[in-house]
Amino acid sequence: MKRTAVFLCIVLLFMGGGILNAQQNLKVFISVDMEGICGVVNSDHVSATGSDYGRAREWTTEEANAAILGALDAGAAEIVVNDSHGGMRNILIENLHPEADLISGSPKALSMMEGIDETYDAVIFIGYHARMGTMNAVLDHTMSSSRIYNVFMNGKIMNEASMNAAIAGYYGIPVVFVAGDKAVTEQVHELIGKNIEVAAVKEGVGRQAARNVSLEKARKMIREGVRRGIENRSRMPVYKLDPPVTLEMEFLRSDMTDNLILIPGVKRVSARKVTYTHDDYITVFKLMRALITLAGS
Ligand SMILES: [Zn+2]
Known part of the structure; x- marks a missing residue:
């Protein structure tokens, strides 16, 4: 009996070490768009020449920081943030949390998902928006508001979140958390999976108007949701499109x-x-x- 107990202790020690080790290697990928950031309601906020762009860049950087803090709370060892809006030079690197690397600039072959590969454990979307033609959705569009009306894949209507989730799924990685307006969070549950943690940081009153929660509350919702999402990642959907x-x-x-x-x-x-x-x-x-x-x- 005694020998069995010692053996069991050794096995448990090894298992514990294994879990600790997995946690140490936890890699998180964060894609940050801008239309779905709390406070953003107008194209003036998201255009590099817009008069309110500078303020919106700060809000965007702080939501990225909230996601980084949530990932660190969940034990992330490596965090990569991919700037995913417009020219992809929106996030203020001088204000970004020092634990995260930043992929900045464009063009990038995988665009909003550049940098992802099979070594990651969880994917996070911040500042995302609904697809073109959604009612009461802030700055809704699909990839290009000046060119695209609709995108379907395997007969399913897509938004940017579902297209990017399919890239994560291609590498076997679940999307565990999405922040944006209420419309995109509903679409994420409908298109990608019901279990995904979401934070609706505003609700569209029209295409260029919204009721926002406070910036502080939005960041708290993101930090807590990201932590919960990563901790529950084994229950999150790995979204794949069946070939062809x-x-x-x-x-x-x-x-x-x-x-x-x-x-x-x-x-x-x-x-x-x-x-x-x-x-x-x-x-x-x-x-x-x-x-x-x-x-x-
Ligand atoms: Zn965008």
């Missing part, structure tokens, strides 16, 4: 699709709509980004 993946893109105007059939494999199915199918989702995602660029040329 069929992309359907509906552009705003028919002249935007005129040039898209120059790319092999792209079919124009109506005046404003093109389709493309491939087994590899990352290939589909990159192709989609090429189509958006070409549509604007």
Whole structure:
């Protein structure tokens, strides 16, 4: 009996060490957009030439910091923040928490998900927004407000969160927390999974008006939600699109699709709509980004 007890103690010690070790290696990826940040309600906040842009950059940086603190509370050992809005140079590095690395600038092949790979344990979205055409959703759009009307993948209507969640899922990683307006948090539960922790930091009153919680409360909600999300990551959905993946893109105007059939494999199915199918989702995602660029040329 005694020998069994000693053996059990040794096994438990090893197991404990293992858990501690896993915690030490915990890697968290944070993608930070801007339209869904608390206080942001107008294009003036999110455009680099807007008069309120400087203030909105500070709010964005502080929400990123709240997510970093939540990740640290959950035991994260490595945190990477990817600036994911517009030219992707919004976050003020001088004010960012020193424990996180920052991916800044553009273009980046994986855009809002640049830097992700299979070594991460959890993905966080901050400042996200609803898809184009959502009611009472602050600055709603899908990838490009000047070019895209709708994006479908395997017949499902997508928003930026679900497209980016599918990139995380491609590498086997769950999205555990999303912050933004109420509309995007509802879409995340509907499109990606019901278990995901969310924080609705504002509720759209229209496309360019919202009822915001205080900045302080928003950051508290984010810090606590991120911690809970990471701690419960084993119960969070790993969102995957079954191959082959069929992309359907509906552009705003028919002249935007005129040039898209120059790319092999792209079919124009109506005046404003093109389709493309491939087994590899990352290939589909990159192709989609090429189509958006070409549509604007
Ligand atoms: Zn954005």
